[in-house]
Amino acid sequence: MASVGAISFPRNGFDAVIFDCDGTLVDSMPAHFEAWCEALAVYGACGVLREDVFFAMGGRPSRDIVMEINDLYGLRLDPDAIALAKRDAFYKRMGTITLIDEVAAFAKSLRGRVPMAVASGSSRRVVEKTLQMLDVSDWFDEVVTAEDVTEGKPAPEIFLRAAKLLGVSPLKCLVLEDAPPGILAAQRAGMQVLAIPMTIAALRA
8 A cells, every 4th residue: 555644534524525536546647647648649649748747647537638738739649549548557556556545444434424435537337347356345335436427627517416426515525635726626515625735756666
């Protein structure tokens, strides 16, 4: 497991908890970044995605990231082709990902007592494969992904859908998030937000 340092987790004031996956529950962002670099290089766009920009866009659907790269650099990359190549490149690196200690311990302490969901900007196949590999799939009542909504983070739709599936008012949900788009999405949904420290150094520790 990886550690992100001391986090003060609330123990009351919520009826459900929604977890972002990558960078929040799972230490997978370095693997995702490497996968992006590989996929972009295959399509002749090596080096266009800086590491700091990637981390700032954490939680956003892959197609949205490709479209932003196109806008930033005047490129015409195929969002679907790049997203597929990125997914396959990530699969090759799944053996390097681990749970984040403190967040996983918090989730485990709530298991069976509080409704919980995962809400991720990744595809369902990637999220479910990640949770299964780390043996935590059965901790969560629902999984909501980019494929389940029309607007990804920072729009609030993914969190509102998770709350609806859990049968809990958004105002009674606590969200754990690491990236600015996800934090903003949770705030827009009217939910409590616990920001998980997101530093490249911490994620590489």
